[in-house]
Amino acid sequence: MFSKACEYGIKATIYIAVKSMRQERVSLKEIAEEVNSPVAFTAKILQSLAKSGIIDSHKGPTGGFQIEEAKIDTIKLHDIVHAIDGDKIFVGCGLGLEQCDANQPCPVHDKFVGIRNNLKVMLQNTSLYELATGLDIGLTHLKR
Amino acid sequence: MFSKACEYGIKATIYIAVKSMRQERVSLKEIAEEVNSPVAFTAKILQSLAKSGIIDSHKGPTGGFQIEEAKIDTIKLHDIVHAIDGDKIFVGCGLGLEQCDANQPCPVHDKFVGIRNNLKVMLQNTSLYELATGLDIGLTHLKR
DNA sequence: TTTATTTAGGATAATTTTGTCCGAAATAAA
DNA sequence: TTTATTTCGGACAAAATTATCCTAAATAAA
DSSP states (O other): OOOHHHHHHHHHHHHHHHHHTTTOOBOHHHHHHHHTOOHHHHHHHHHHHHHTTSSEEEOSTTOEEEOOGGGTTTOBHHHHHHHHHTTTTTSSOTTOOSSOSSSSOOTTHHHHHHHHHHHHHHHHHOBHHHHHHHHHTTSSOOOO | OOOHHHHHHHHHHHHHHHHHTTTOOBOHHHHHHHHTOOHHHHHHHHHHHHHTTSSEEEOSTTOEEEOOGGGTTTOBHHHHHHHHHTTTTTSSOTTOOSSOSSSSOOTTHHHHHHHHHHHHHHHHHOBHHHHHHHHHTTSSOOOO
């Protein structure tokens, strides 16, 4: 469903959010360890999340990644996915047709649009805050 | 959502079904033209669909692909996807965790399971017959 | 039986995605 | 100012997916 990049990006962002709620910055190294992702690849993903303004990065000793606390409940899962994978999972025909819409639909058009809309709504309604809170109170986990 | 292989496979199967409802076999060449897919790659996919028993293949002149007519409305979209992509879109954690279930869920577990179940139900309830009929009566299309 | 046609299947290539490496730039602390 | 630490960013490598090519096998018709 999601690309590996997206999986790592979501996990990393949730972990950063938990730490940010305690006013802590976290290093790339710590993130990669805690979410069980390849360090260098994770660095690339965090870079693009930083460029998108979702996370804040800081170089040097005491540097690392953090999320502005006020942002944590305005950021939605949708934003993270969009920053990493772009809109490719939200647009386009389910069977890869260039011309496919309600007027000239592919055979699976309606059903596909339905499912994808479910996904979109879910992503738009899921806040980083709720994901981070669930992790923080031990309801969910990120490793293994 | 689906792999390219799956997209081609679904389109090809629907096209073969339409022809089969008229008791006609179709050649690889015709299929690839009609569904706008790379010939040789499509050949591989049809091969695996034949091995799965979803389509029937026949060599030699007047050969080609066909689907047993009685099968057309028992075959579901689910079967086609499963034959090509296996169960990877139906199982596994949304964030790639090895251990993720209701007892020890990842942060998106519940929401992800919900969406994926929608998808699964849709695929299981969509028959090849309805897809082929829609194409046959010109309600839907496969090219471009 | 020969020939033409069509799928099967193995080898190989191109592209995309995933992942690594390393020096540069920034920056905090000694 | 020097040093240690950390992210940035470009180049490179590995793996997976997508796609091509070619010969073999099957088979129908001449």
